[in-house]
Amino acid sequence: MPPDDSDARTWRIIHPEALSWRCWDGDYVIFNGQSGLTHALDVTAGAIFELALRGAATPAELQARLAAFLGPGAPPDLRGAVTSTLARLDQLGLAEAVA
Amino acid sequence: MTRIGDYAPAYFAALLATRGIRLESAGLALRLWSDIPEIADHLGLLYADHALLADEGVDDYRLRIQWDGALQRVLKRRVAALTDGRPFFAPLPRNLSPTFVEGCLNWSVAFESASYVIVHGAVVERDGLATIMPADSGSGKSTLCAALAHRGWRLLSDELTILRPADLQLISSARPVSLKNAAIDLIRGFAPEARFGPVLRGGTKGDVAFMRPPADAVMRVGETAAPAFVISPRYQAGAEARLTPVTRAEAFRMMVDGTVLYRTSGRRGFETACRIAESCPAYRLSYSRLDDALELIGGLYAARRAPAPVRAAAASGA
Numbered sequence: 390m391p392p393d394d395s396d397a398r399t400w401r402i403i404h405p406e407a408l409s410w411r412c413w414d415g416d417y418v419i420f421n422g423q424s425g426l427t428h429a430l431d432v433t434a435g436a437i438f439e440l441a442l443r444g445a446a447t448p449a450e451l452q453a454r455l456a457a458f459l460g461p462g463a464p465p466d467l468r469g470a471v472t473s474t475l476a477r478l479d480q481l482g483l484a485e486a487v488a
Numbered sequence: 489m490t491r492i493g494d495y496a497p498a499y500f501a502a503l504l505a506t507r508g509i510r511l512e513s514a515g516l517a518l519r520l521w522s523d524i525p526e527i528a529d530h531l532g533l534l535y536a537d538h539a540l541l542a543d544e545g546v547d548d549y550r551l552r553i554q555w556d557g558a559l560q561r562v563l564k565r566r567v568a569a570l571t572d573g574r575p576f577f578a579p580l581p582r583n584l585s586p587t588f589v590e591g592c593l594n595w596s597v598a599f600e601s602a603s604y605v606i607v608h609g610a611v612v613e614r615d616g617l618a619t620i621m622p623a624d625s626g627s628g629k630s631t632l633c634a635a636l637a638h639r640g641w642r643l644l645s646d647e648l649t650i651l652r653p654a655d656l657q658l659i660s661s662a663r664p665v666s667l668k669n670a671a672i673d674l675i676r677g678f679a680p681e682a683r684f685g686p687v688l689r690g691g692t693k694g695d696v697a698f699m700r701p702p703a704d705a706v707m708r709v710g711e712t713a714a715p716a717f718v719i720s721p722r723y724q725a726g727a728e729a730r731l732t733p734v735t736r737a738e739a740f741r742m743m744v745d746g747t748v749l750y751r752t753s754g755r756r757g758f759e760t761a762c763r764i765a766e767s768c769p770a771y772r773l774s775y776s777r778l779d780d781a782l783e784l785i786g787g788l789y790a791a792r793r794a795p796a797p798v799r800a801a802a803a804s805g806a
Binding site for chain 1: 735736737740741744750751752754755758759762765766804805
């Protein structure tokens with residue numbers, strides 16, 4: 390189920406061992422060995438992916454990590470960015486809510 | 489080592505029609521039979537510097553080009569191609585039969601080379617530095633490739649970039665360059681020493697002529713080359729020549745978009761595209777005059793000989 394504004398579930402990256410990825414100046418490319426698909430993410434979505442990859446987290450925790458990670462470059466609407474990115478990662482089969 | 493050009497034309501045509509010949513392309517062995525005079529002429533002229541493989545050995549691909557049925561053996565108007573006994577595309581008018589040879593060689597390399605990553609694009613090399621030119625059909629990449637091949641660059645391929653992932657080396661095939669329509673006379677004028685087969689008229693892409701690869705490129709076909717630049721060319725009538733640097737993400741996309749069967753190449757295809765994007769400065773090139781385009785590309789090579797700035801490391805995971 391996609392996240393919503395009140396989501397308190399923990400999100401994690403699915404099968405991280407199956408993923409290869411790069412970040413070049415904020416442009417992320419991810420290869421999913423499970424699906425065989427390659428994805429491109431912008432700096433905000435890519436950062437959320439990278440932060441979730443470091444450890445499962447709730448959307449609120451990811452917002453805090455994102456603010457620290459991107460600093461002044463963080464989007465003004467952190468909650469919206471995390472919510473929409475988790476929904477997108479869920480759709481792509483890259484992330485899932487576990488609790 | 490026997491080269492096709494070592495044979496008398498009549499003897500070669502008889503050999504081709506009876507025992508057949510074996511050619512190597514990108515490590516694949518192709519056995520080819522044909523009793524069509526245009527095929528013998530095509531090979532005799534455009535593959536004159538290519539060595540034949542020994543008659544014994546395992547064939548990776550077998551191509552027979554023959555008259556399309558009993559009636560055509562009399563009429564001699566339409567030609568069919570069979571690979572391992574099965575039809576290879578639809579029969580063609582006799583005058584277009586040489587395209588079977590080139591099409592089949594492209595096909596076999598693109599789809600049978602399990603150990604390589606294949607990208608739709610030209611490759612040339614100079615001073616040990618190779619330029620990969622991924623581009624769609626009609627972009628002018630073969631025209632630019634033909635021009636470079638006659639101005640000091642070594643031709644590896646005008647059509648298929650063959651990458652060996654293990655050491656990221658480029659494999660040469662040094663086959664004829666396919667030029668279309670206005671590009672034929674353009675290269676005739678640009679490089680009067682270039683040799684061409686006949687203009688093949690009436691195909692789906694208009695007039696096509698194959699340019700013989702320079703002898704030096706064929707002699708050095710066994711030499712690999714290290715990728716140094718990625719340049720995606722586009723001919724634009726009247727345009728000033730311009731090289732526009734692109735990001736590594738765009739370079740990655742150029743490579744992925746051009747990779748044959750990228751989806752089935754898996755992690756190997758992804759990692760190969762990443763390594764090229766990380767190690768090769770990449771550009772888009774728009775041009776209308778070949779001399780201007782070559783000057784810009786030559787400038788990249790000249791600058792590369794000077795010490796290059798250190799690039800920041802990229803974040804990555806596996």
